[in-house]
Amino acid sequence: MGTNVSLEDKFQSYVDAENKVEPKDWMPEKYRKTLIRQISQHAHSEIIGMQPEANWITRAPSLRAKLILLAKVQDEAGHGLYLYSSAETLGEPRDKMIADLQSGKAKYSSIFNYPTPSWADMGTIGWLVDGAAIQNQVMLTRTSYGPYARAMVKICKEESFHQRQGYEVVMKLTQGTLEQKEMAQESLNRWWWPSLMMFGPSDDNSPNSEQSMLWKIKRKSNDTLRQEFVDKTVPQAEYLGLTIPDNDLVWNEDRGHYDFGEINWNEFYDVVKGNGPCNKERIAHHVKAHEDGAWVREAASAFAEKQATRKNKESSAA
Amino acid sequence: MAGGWLNGVKRDFTSEEALKEYFFFLADDALMLGQQLSSWCSKGPVLEQDIAIINTSLDHIGRARLLYQELAKMEGGEVTEDTLAYFRDHLGFRNALLLEQPNGHWGDTIARSFLIDTFNFYLFDKLRSCSNKALAGVAEKALKEIAYQAQWSAEWVIRLGDGTEESHHKMQQSINSLWMWSGELFEAHPMFDQLDDSFVRFESLREVWLHKIGEVIKEATLIMPSPELWMQTGGRYGVHTSELGFILAEMQSLARTHPEATW
Numbered sequence: 001m002g003t004n005v006s007l008e009d010k011f012q013s014y015v016d017a018e019n020k021v022e023p024k025d026w027m028p029e030k031y032r033k034t035l036i037r038q039i040s041q042h043a044h045s046e047i048i049g050m051q052p053e054a055n056w057i058t059r060a061p062s063l064r065a066k067l068i069l070l071a072k073v074q075d076e077a078g079h080g081l082y083l084y085s086s087a088e089t090l091g092e093p094r095d096k097m098i099a100d101l102q103s104g105k106a107k108y109s110s111i112f113n114y115p116t117p118s119w120a121d122m123g124t125i126g127w128l129v130d131g132a133a134i135q136n137q138v139m140l141t142r143t144s145y146g147p148y149a150r151a152m153v154k155i156c157k158e159e160s161f162h163q164r165q166g167y168e169v170v171m172k173l174t175q176g177t178l179e180q181k182e183m184a185q186e187s188l189n190r191w192w193w194p195s196l197m198m199f200g201p202s203d204d205n206s207p208n209s210e211q212s213m214l215w216k217i218k219r220k221s222n223d224t225l226r227q228e229f230v231d232k233t234v235p236q237a238e239y240l241g242l243t244i245p246d247n248d249l250v251w252n253e254d255r256g257h258y259d260f261g262e263i264n265w266n267e268f269y270d271v272v273k274g275n276g277p278c279n280k281e282r283i284a285h286h287v288k289a290h291e292d293g294a295w296v297r298e299a300a301s302a303f304a305e306k307q308a309t310r311k312n313k314e315s316s317a318a
Numbered sequence: 319m320a321g322g323w324l325n326g327v328k329r330d331f332t333s334e335e336a337l338k339e340y341f342f343f344l345a346d347d348a349l350m351l352g353q354q355l356s357s358w359c360s361k362g363p364v365l366e367q368d369i370a371i372i373n374t375s376l377d378h379i380g381r382a383r384l385l386y387q388e389l390a391k392m393e394g395g396e397v398t399e400d401t402l403a404y405f406r407d408h409l410g411f412r413n414a415l416l417l418e419q420p421n422g423h424w425g426d427t428i429a430r431s432f433l434i435d436t437f438n439f440y441l442f443d444k445l446r447s448c449s450n451k452a453l454a455g456v457a458e459k460a461l462k463e464i465a466y467q468a469q470w471s472a473e474w475v476i477r478l479g480d481g482t483e484e485s486h487h488k489m490q491q492s493i494n495s496l497w498m499w500s501g502e503l504f505e506a507h508p509m510f511d512q513l514d515d516s517f518v519r520f521e522s523l524r525e526v527w528l529h530k531i532g533e534v535i536k537e538a539t540l541i542m543p544s545p546e547l548w549m550q551t552g553g554r555y556g557v558h559t560s561e562l563g564f565i566l567a568e569m570q571s572l573a574r575t576h577p578e579a580t581w
Contacts, residue, residue, distance in 0.1 A: 047360075047365070050359065050360040050368075051360050054359040054360040057356045057357070057359055058353060058356055058357050058568050058569060059568055059569065059571055059572050060572075061404070061572040061573040061576070061579070061581045062400045062404075062573065062580075062581045063349075063379060063382065063383050063386070063399055063400060063403055064383070064581075065581050066356070066379060067376060067379055067380060067383070070356055070359070070372055070375060070376050070379070071376060073359055073360070073372060074369055074372040074373060074376070077365060077368050077369045077372065078369060080365060081365050081366065081369070084365075119572055119581075169581075172580065172581055176579050176580060176581075177576060177578055177579050179576060179579070180576065180579055285360065285361075288361075289360065289361040289362065289363075292361070292363070292423065292424075293362065293363025293364060293424065294363075295482070295484050295485055295488070296363035296364075296367075296424045296425075296478070296485070297363055297364055298481070298482050298484075298485070299477060299478050299481025299482045299484070299485030300364075300477055300481065302481045302482045302485075303476075303477045303478075303480055303481045306480065
């Protein structure tokens with residue numbers, strides 16, 4: 001018992017001194033579990049997040065827009081792969097993570113449980129959703145677990161590119177026909193509040209935050225990140241000539257920040273619980289692709305085994 | 319030729335029309351395949367292959383764009399790569415019928431890619447010395463991508479053919495059912511009367527294609543269908559299957575709803 005305490009103390013001072021924890025280092029079991037939960041959740045978000053955008057690839061209104069969207073979704077798949085590998089360094093196999101996603105045990109970002117009925121959503125998602133994600137991920141480039149921090153550096157670069165592309169899609173709409181302007185505003189109306197929800201519960205109600213802050217997995221509170229996002233995004237909306245759907249939004253000179261209205265936490269918790277418009281659809285889509293591909297994966301392993309056997313025979317014959 | 323379902327199609331081309339026709343064949347093939355592959359996005363059998371197929375789709379659509387941009391220059395006026403992709407109807411499209419066949423399952427998609435990628439590989443290799451500089455440039459740029467695509471689809475044919483009993487059976491079925499669309503790739507065409515010899519005659523690729531396809535199919539422990547079987551035709555003259563209407567309806571819907579818009 002005594003040894004355990006001192007190991008944990010040593011770990012804490014190691015982290016406090018801004019050292020990076022590497023896969024083979026000793027770490028508290030709960031640190032490992034927290035990271036697996038967080039990294040796999042992040043990976044799942046990238047993967048499930050492909051769906052609302054893939055939805056528009058075949059209908060993208062110009063070839064250039066189609067290419068940009070394809071490249072973006074490809075990046076997300078790559079991020080997912082990268083993050084799964086990062087979680088695997090903590091001893092969690094990818095198959096298990098996928099099974100947990102499909103069973104509902106593991107979560108992903110709730111924002112992807114909203115649908116994308118409009119092309120404008122391809123812009124708004126890049127601008128707001130990727131924007132909110134970046135807010136969080138820039139912080140994570142300094143997270144205490146080395147492989148995760150390094151994955152984030154690469155991912156952040158691509159995400160900020162996505163955000164600019166998303167902003168460009170919205171800008172083209174706001175500079176376009178009346179219908180295009182309406183598309184942009186309508187899309188912003190739907191995505192604004194769910195984007196603010198992406199930062200998670202308010203600090204008073206965030207069960208995992210305190211320990212994560214102490215371990216420097218997380219370095220800023222949910223409310224701080226949310227405020228940064230609002231402060232950054234309001235001028236961008238103004239520049240586009242779009243109205244943020246919040247009557248309480250006002251610049252507060254004393255605080256040096258925007259005040260904004262109350263998030264509908266009932267909606268937040270309901271969507272997290274599985275009651276969003278697309279929760280079932282997203283998982284069903286993932287399960288179907290996985291099941292449809294089962295025979296392909298089996299064939300690939302069978303072939304690889306045959307190849308290995310042939311190789312062995314050749315080398316023993318030689 | 320009269321009396322069949324291609325009765326009445328255009329068979330006389332000026333040299334200017336013939337050049338455009340050649341570009342349209344290649345551009346529409348690329349767009350159609352890129353469009354079809356793109357709808358695999360988020361549905362692949364394993365994440366790595368999702369990435370691979372999106373990447374391939376990107377290459378095809380990228381190549382289509384380059385070719386449409388050249389066509390837009392030839393057409394002049396208000397024509398752009400996007401008016402060509404989004405505002406032509408089925409009669410205007412010149413893709414081979416093979417490419418509008420549905421994605422089906424992974425094996426069907428692989429078989430379709432395998433047949434066309436192998437064709438594209440020999441075609442674009444030769445087109446690098448085309449007298450049309452723009453086309454030679456596209457070919458130079460595209461060949462590396464196409465070589466990768468041809469390797470990817472051939473490897474999958476082998477993996478599935480020589481994988482499990484189920485995958486073997488599925489792969490054989492896929493090749494058998496797509497086979498009748500493969501002959502069109504090698505058809506002679508009246509436009510060639512107006513084009514110099516450096517515009518690769520598709521029929522000249524048939525033998526080397528059959529040889530390569532045969533090798534891969536053999537390695538995959540599959541049976542090669544007979545090259546003498548009845549082959550479908552029509553796409554190169556704008557006569558298509560019902561599938562194309564649905565592909566275009568989906569692809570063009572948003573652009574056509576807002577014809578005045580730029581994106």
